[in-house]
Amino acid sequence: MTLRLFDTESRAVRDFVPLVPGRASVYLCGATVQGEPHIGHVRSGVAFDVLRRWLMAKGLDVAFVRNVTDIDDKILRKATEAGRPWWEWKTTYERAFARAYDQLGVLPPSVEPRATGHVTQMVELMQRLIDAGHAYAADGNVYFDVLSYPEYGRLSGHRIDDVHQGESAGSGKRDPRDFTLWKAAKPGEPSWPTPWGRGRPGWHLECSAMAEYYLGESFDIHCGGMDLVFPHHENEIAQAKAAGDGFARYWLHNGWVTMGGEKMSKSLGNVLSIPNVLARVRPQELRYYLGSAHYRSMLEYSDAALHEAAAGYRGLEAFVLKTRDRAGDIPVGTWTEEFAAALDDDLGVPKALAEIHGRRSEGNKALDAGDLDTAVHIAAQVRAMLGILGVDPLDPHWAEVAGRDSAALEALEVLVAAELDRRQAARAAKNWALADEVRDRLTAAGIEVTDTPNGPEWSLKAGQ
Ligand SMILES: Nc1ncnc2c1ncn2[C@@H]1O[C@H](COP(=O)(O)OP(=O)(O)OP(=O)(O)O)[C@@H](O)[C@H]1O
Ligand SMILES: [Zn+2]
Numbered sequence: 001m002t003l004r005l006f007d008t009e010s011r012a013v014r015d016f017v018p019l020v021p022g023r024a025s026v027y028l029c030g031a032t033v034q035g036e037p038h039i040g041h042v043r044s045g046v047a048f049d050v051l052r053r054w055l056m057a058k059g060l061d062v063a064f065v066r067n068v069t070d071i072d073d074k075i076l077r078k079a080t081e082a083g084r085p086w087w088e089w090k091t092t093y094e095r096a097f098a099r100a101y102d103q104l105g106v107l108p109p110s111v112e113p114r115a116t117g118h119v120t121q122m123v124e125l126m127q128r129l130i131d132a133g134h135a136y137a138a139d140g141n142v143y144f145d146v147l148s149y150p151e152y153g154r155l156s157g158h159r160i161d162d163v164h165q166g167e168s169a170g171s172g173k174r175d176p177r178d179f180t181l182w183k184a185a186k187p188g189e190p191s192w193p194t195p196w197g198r199g200r201p202g203w204h205l206e207c208s209a210m211a212e213y214y215l216g217e218s219f220d221i222h223c224g225g226m227d228l229v230f231p232h233h234e235n236e237i238a239q240a241k242a243a244g245d246g247f248a249r250y251w252l253h254n255g256w257v258t259m260g261g262e263k264m265s266k267s268l269g270n271v272l273s274i275p276n277v278l279a280r281v282r283p284q285e286l287r288y289y290l291g292s293a294h295y296r297s298m299l300e301y302s303d304a305a306l307h308e309a310a311a312g313y314r315g316l317e318a319f320v321l322k323t324r325d326r327a328g329d330i331p332v333g334t335w336t337e338e339f340a341a342a343l344d345d346d347l348g349v350p351k352a353l354a355e356i357h358g359r360r361s362e363g364n365k366a367l368d369a370g371d372l373d374t375a376v377h378i379a380a381q382v383r384a385m386l387g388i389l390g391v392d393p394l395d396p397h398w399a400e401v402a403g404r405d406s407a408a409l410e411a412l413e414v415l416v417a418a419e420l421d422r423r424q425a426a427r428a429a430k431n432w433a434l435a436d437e438v439r440d441r442l443t444a445a446g447i448e449v450t451d452t453p454n455g456p457e458w459s460l461k462a463g464q
Pocket of ligand 2: 026029030207232
């Protein structure tokens with residue numbers, strides 16, 4: 001059956017026909033590594049990991065590129081405010097994102113290019129745009145001439161008169177609707193040489209240059225969060241197409257994680273960090289929760305919805321484990337036709353999950369009736385289907401992630417217990433100052449101590 005995908009550019013569900021039979025090329029806009037990831041940031045990683053796994057399951061050789069935006073105004077500003085080098089700052093948060101993707105079982109991309117490593121490709125693209133009369137250099141900046149590209153606005157539906165790039169006014173810009181390809185160097189900021197002077201890349205230029213370098217001038221699918229439709233993806237298209245390239249043939253956008261009806265965002269302060277959520281549920285449960293809604297719909301966060309999803313997942317897991325306990329190893333089987341039809345229909349995960357839960361309930365009936373052959377057959381189907389969604393309960397990845405965390409927790413348990421013994425001894429000796437000091441140190445380290453009739457108990461503070 002043919003996979004059909006909703007393409008933002010044509011505003012329609014279209015059959016997915018790859019450019020090269022048997023292959024699929026996918027570019028996903030990755031993070032601007034300026035701070036700790038929140039659960040909204042990783043939703044696109046999870047949603048398009050399902051796309052990738054489904055393409056692979058259908059036998060395609062998938063080239064999957066997810067970039068890292070590692071030079072940007074926000075990175076420079078935050079590093080300066082913290083008094084740290086910008087390269088240390090961005091590396092720290094690149095690691096935090098990598099860890100979050102890994103914890104959630106997102107497959108590592110085929111390549112993970114950094115913007116700072118692809119200035120050569122950006123200079124080449126700017127040169128082509130200048131040669132074709134679609135870009136101009138002014139005072140060390142390079143701008144894209146929006147009016148020179150009549151198709152501008154096709155992706156987002158913006159009328160040319162309504163275009164506001166949301167950039168600070170640049171020196172030498174001919175028209176306020178033009179956008180920045182390259183920023184002239186400022187004192188104290190990192191910069192790279194170009195024929196137009198030293199400077200650093202604009203955000204939009206990076207992605208066009210990196211997508212084309214790895215995937216070619218035409219490729220299959222470009223993905224990202226829906227806030228990227230304008231201006232980021234509109235500008236990516238303009239840059240590539242004005243230079244004469246075919247660029248992406250399908251545009252996919254995921255909805256937001258919202259909280260209180262608004263996009264989860266650091267600037268609004270309504271964020272939940274990954275470690276915070278992983279203190280409440282396991283990584284596979286968080287992934288199941290983030291992936292359970294259709295990728296294009298909004299996902300309004302609530303503790304209740306998170307726990308409900310986690311319980312739903314545990315029900316599936318319990319069936320697979322129970323069957324394994326009774327019957328031995330469960331192989332990875334194949335998915336059902338209903339599941340395939342659901343995913344082929346623009347990655348209809350909610351329908352696919354309804355199918356999986358339906359199979360689980362049949363499987364449990366088989367277990368109750370002592371029909372182990374049927375139970376094993378169904379458990380193998382459930383494993384295959386959950387595997388496409390990235391949450392196969394028997395995937396060794398989850399044991400590995402849990403092992404890492406539990407080793408650290410066990411070590412913490414020993415250390416905190418020793419501190420609490422010291423505090424109890426101080427209290428017994430009426431040395432209140434020492435007892436308070438121990439407690440304050442634990443609090444400062446994010447450990448909350450509660451005195452109960454059974455003695456002191458501790459937990460990690462549920463911070464942001
Ligand atoms: N709440 C969210 N839900 C889904 N995707 C999100 C959410 N917040 C950010 N993203 C996505 O994360 C990616 C990186 O975004 P970016 O680094 O620009 O963060 P941002 O949108 O400025 O968020 P914040 O204000 O929290 O830093 C983008 O693709 C964006 O669509
Ligand atoms: Zn991008």
